[in-house]
Amino acid sequence: MLSYFFRRLILVLPVAFGVSVICFMLVQIAPGDPLTAIMPIDATAEEQAAMRAAYGLDKPLPVQYAIWVGNLVQGDMGKSIATGRPVAQEVFGAVQNSLLLAASAAVIAFPIGIFLGFLAGYFRDTLLDRAVTALSITGVSVPNYWLGIVLVIIFSVNLGWLPSMGAGPGGSQSWAWDWLHIRHLILPAVTLAVVPIGIVARTVRALAGDILTQDFVQALYAKGMSRGDVLRHVARNAAATALSVMGLQLGYLLGGSILIETVFNWPGSGFLLSNAIFQRDLPLLQGTILILALFFVAMNLIVDVAQAAIDPRIKRT
Amino acid sequence: MLRLKAGIAALAVAATMASAAMAQGTLRIGMTAADIPLTTGQTDQGGEGMRFMGYTVYDSLIEWDLTSADKPSVLIPGLATEWSVDPEDNTKWTFKLREGVTFHDGAPFTAEDVVWNLDKILDESAEQYDPRQSAQGKSRIPAVASYTAVDDYTLEIVTKEPDATLPYQMTWILMSSKANWEAMDKDWEKVAGSPSGTGPWKLETFVPRERAELVPFDAYWDETRVPQLDKMVLIPLPEPNARSAALLSGQVDWIEAPAPDTIPAMEGNGFVISSNAYPHNWTWHLSRLEGSPWNDIRVRKAANLAIDREGMAPLLGGLMVPAKGFLPPSSQWFGEPSFDISYDLDAAKALMEEAGYGPDNHLAVKALISPSGSGQMLPLPMNEYVQQSLAEIWIDVEFSVVEWNQMINLWRAGAADPSVDGAMSVNFTYFLQDPFTGLIRHLDCNLIAPNGTNWGHYCDDEMQALFSEIKNTFDPEAQDAVMRKTHEKYVDDALFLMVTHDVAPRAMAPKVKGFVQAQNWYQNFSSITIEE
Numbered sequence: 045m046l047s048y049f050f051r052r053l054i055l056v057l058p059v060a061f062g063v064s065v066i067c068f069m070l071v072q073i074a075p076g077d078p079l080t081a082i083m084p085i086d087a088t089a090e091e092q093a094a095m096r097a098a099y100g101l102d103k104p105l106p107v108q109y110a111i112w113v114g115n116l117v118q119g120d121m122g123k124s125i126a127t128g129r130p131v132a133q134e135v136f137g138a139v140q141n142s143l144l145l146a147a148s149a150a151v152i153a154f155p156i157g158i159f160l161g162f163l164a165g166y167f168r169d170t171l172l173d174r175a176v177t178a179l180s181i182t183g184v185s186v187p188n189y190w191l192g193i194v195l196v197i198i199f200s201v202n203l204g205w206l207p208s209m210g211a212g213p214g215g216s217q218s219w220a221w222d223w224l225h226i227r228h229l230i231l232p233a234v235t236l237a238v239v240p241i242g243i244v245a246r247t248v249r250a251l252a253g254d255i256l257t258q259d260f261v262q263a264l265y266a267k268g269m270s271r272g273d274v275l276r277h278v279a280r281n282a283a284a285t286a287l288s289v290m291g292l293q294l295g296y297l298l299g300g301s302i303l304i305e306t307v308f309n310w311p312g313s314g315f316l317l318s319n320a321i322f323q324r325d326l327p328l329l330q331g332t333i334l335i336l337a338l339f340f341v342a343m344n345l346i347v348d349v350a351q352a353a354i355d356p357r358i359k360r361t
Numbered sequence: 362m363l364r365l366k367a368g369i370a371a372l373a374v375a376a377t378m379a380s381a382a383m384a385q386g387t388l389r390i391g392m393t394a395a396d397i398p399l400t401t402g403q404t405d406q407g408g409e410g411m412r413f414m415g416y417t418v419y420d421s422l423i424e425w426d427l428t429s430a431d432k433p434s435v436l437i438p439g440l441a442t443e444w445s446v447d448p449e450d451n452t453k454w455t456f457k458l459r460e461g462v463t464f465h466d467g468a469p470f471t472a473e474d475v476v477w478n479l480d481k482i483l484d485e486s487a488e489q490y491d492p493r494q495s496a497q498g499k500s501r502i503p504a505v506a507s508y509t510a511v512d513d514y515t516l517e518i519v520t521k522e523p524d525a526t527l528p529y530q531m532t533w534i535l536m537s538s539k540a541n542w543e544a545m546d547k548d549w550e551k552v553a554g555s556p557s558g559t560g561p562w563k564l565e566t567f568v569p570r571e572r573a574e575l576v577p578f579d580a581y582w583d584e585t586r587v588p589q590l591d592k593m594v595l596i597p598l599p600e601p602n603a604r605s606a607a608l609l610s611g612q613v614d615w616i617e618a619p620a621p622d623t624i625p626a627m628e629g630n631g632f633v634i635s636s637n638a639y640p641h642n643w644t645w646h647l648s649r650l651e652g653s654p655w656n657d658i659r660v661r662k663a664a665n666l667a668i669d670r671e672g673m674a675p676l677l678g679g680l681m682v683p684a685k686g687f688l689p690p691s692s693q694w695f696g697e698p699s700f701d702i703s704y705d706l707d708a709a710k711a712l713m714e715e716a717g718y719g720p721d722n723h724l725a726v727k728a729l730i731s732p733s734g735s736g737q738m739l740p741l742p743m744n745e746y747v748q749q750s751l752a753e754i755w756i757d758v759e760f761s762v763v764e765w766n767q768m769i770n771l772w773r774a775g776a777a778d779p780s781v782d783g784a785m786s787v788n789f790t791y792f793l794q795d796p797f798t799g800l801i802r803h804l805d806c807n808l809i810a811p812n813g814t815n816w817g818h819y820c821d822d823e824m825q826a827l828f829s830e831i832k833n834t835f836d837p838e839a840q841d842a843v844m845r846k847t848h849e850k851y852v853d854d855a856l857f858l859m860v861t862h863d864v865a866p867r868a869m870a871p872k873v874k875g876f877v878q879a880q881n882w883y884q885n886f887s888s889i890t891i892e893e
Contacts, residue, residue, distance in 0.1 A: 127569065208610045
């Protein structure tokens with residue numbers, strides 16, 4: 045098991061390198077100028093050139109990349125051009141907030157998705173199955189940006205039950221697990237959970253439905269095993285694939301919440317990324333994308349290892 | 362004696378009660394900015410930065426009068442009580458500084474502090490030089506050549522050439538505390554978390570990207586501007602729907618720039634919409650390069666006459682001032698132009714026909730526009746409206762749509778730059794508050810892009826002479842007269858496609874009282890109270 049883990053870990057290194065090249069190059073392709081955010085529109089060409097040189101943006105791209113990677117391996121992600129604050133401080137603070145949101149959404153989405161999926165798979169081709177399928181397709185199809193706005197209108201504006209924005213009184217730095225703060229988390233977490241509920245439910249439904257038709261299930265029944273015990277076997281067989289889907293979903297929840305974080309003004313990595321894009325804040329953009337991509341890679345690694353732990357067949361491949 | 366003591370005690374109690382009554386509530390403001398503006402002195406985030414983190418925490422030597430909603434703002438003494446230019450040498454200015462002013466950290470304000478602050482943004486060899494503040498401040502004071510503290514309360518500034526617009530330039534430069542910078546290990550990043558200015562508000566709490574909390578500075582030098590509130594909280598809320606929802610759900614008490622389509626709902630729920638004319642402009646800058654059809658004054662005038670500006674008002678919820686010139690009609694520099702900018706389709710068509718165009722000979726032009734952007738109002742529908750209006754007079758407009766950040770670069774690059782891809786106009790909005798930003802920078806021959814923001818490469822001897830006269834007229838009233846004359850030429854020559862002016866709408870809860878919206882990009886928050 046340990047050798048499998050190290051083998052997978054070594055494979056992460058070229059992936060991480062590829063990610064660093066891609067995220068550096070991608071942000072350079074977009075038209076625009078990071079200096080726009082920090083200089084008045086009347087700044088003369090001379091002043092702009094001086095500022096470009098001060099930030100090292102006048103150097104050839106390969107040199108800029110080499111400097112960036114060189115600093116990165118020493119743990120220095122540079123400073124945000126727009127704010128002057130260290131990128132690491134900005135990104136890790138925001139990722140923490142996004143993790144809180146993503147984990148909350150996962151806590152809502154995964155149990156509901158698994159339960160609904162299993163129910164639909166077990167009672168395949170019944171009214172219940174069709175209802176769950178309709179629900180999950182709706183969940184996947186509804187634009188969560190729109191859903192977020194609708195929830196805000198209902199629960200914040202009309203009913204006044206829950207706040208519409210922010211991470212609580214005092215901001216995310218003073219986050220606490222009390223009602224004053226948790227109530228700020230509910231609407232964005234629920235909105236964010238809708239898509240993974242649909243995806244997990246559909247995956248589990250397909251898996252459970254498929255496994256239930258396999259010969260070994262009939263063999264288990266033939267052996268006189270109770271329905272509950274058979275279902276446990278079905279669940280174990282479905283677990284590896286379901287786990288990989290949920291792992292990927294967690295990655296999406298963390299990195300793909302730009303719109304949700306914008307609607308709810310949630311100070312996470314999506315919100316940070318969206319502002320960095322509009323300001324062409326290259327160091328911040330590169331740092332945020334890199335951390336999110338590495339999180340994806342790490343999630344994949346964890347899922348691979350967990351799958352191998354659950355299903356011994358995977359270890360042998 | 363006993364009676365005297367009792368009297369003093371009663372007075373003391375009354376004073377305490379009065380002071381308690383002065384501080385009234387917390388005002389929470391949803392800004393359009395995505396981050397808290399730079400807190401160290403020279404702010405970023407454009408006009409909003411200066412409005413909320415500039416003239417709140419800091420002061421400049423010369424400031425804007427923000428007390429009236431009914432007349433355009435004019436310059437007033439700030440940290441300088443008076444200023445004058447040497448009649449013998451028009452490059453030499455003397456500023457008399459206000460005595461008895463202290464920074465929030467208790468350090469006294471003197472002429473040495475002004476020198477230290479100017480070095481902070483102009484002298485790269487100075488220990489306190491801050492590239493971030495320099496990026497914001499240096500281009501605002503192009504006239505300044507040198508400066509000296511003559512004594513504690515007298516400052517001398519020498520300009521590169523005679524420049525009567527220096528007082529306007531000095532409104533941009535905000536004074537941070539040297540003592541505080543030293544106390545923060547001479548580290549501007551530390552200062553950002555705990556800055557010190559001389560302004561009416563002190564920064565108490567700063568959470569980057571999330572909130573800034575300002576509290577009154579009780580020892581502020583201008584008693585009329587000591588804040589009435591207990592606290593003012595600034596929250597970045599860049600998404601318009603999120604901003605509106607935050608106000609409607611009671612999470613903030615005030616939002617900047619509500620989306621026009623949400624205003625009826627807000628008013629229906631008792632929220633107050635405040636707006637006023639201010640020096641803002643929504644125009645098309647026109648290319649004046651050789652071969653541009655906009656070189657023909659008949660085409661320019663026709664285009665200006667083809668737009669029904671009143672008809673555009675419903676699109677913006679009525680929150681606009683139809684253009685009658687380049688500057689808003691309420692500006693002190695509007696003057697009396699002879700060309701009446703109005704909707705006259707027949708006159709427009711006649712001018713186009715005179716210029717050689719007609720139903721069978723359309724004029725094709727390419728225009729740069731952005732889908733959004735700071736101060737751009739609703740650029741897509743507004744530009745489509747203009748496009749349809751111009752089509753009525755046989756001008757076919759093809760749009761080149763670029764994202765706002767890139768638009769700023771194309772604006773700086775100018776009409777001749779290959780990056781604009783042959784566009785003959787650009788829709789851009791901006792600040793028009795002083796002689797330089799209002800008039801000079803757009804058409805000065807020396808500021809043709811990329812040297813400055815004369816996007817269209819216009820250059821005209823008569824206009825250049827007027828700009829020179831503005832810079833050499835040191836009597837403010839006479840200078841205003843030259844400004845008016847210059848603006849009249851702007852309009853009479855139809856040098857831009859002049860469409861509308863924003864009115865800086867802001868929505869607030871009915872409990873917010875005492876706000877007077879000045880005709881200015883900046884506002885005074887000291888008079889505001891919260892009535893629970």
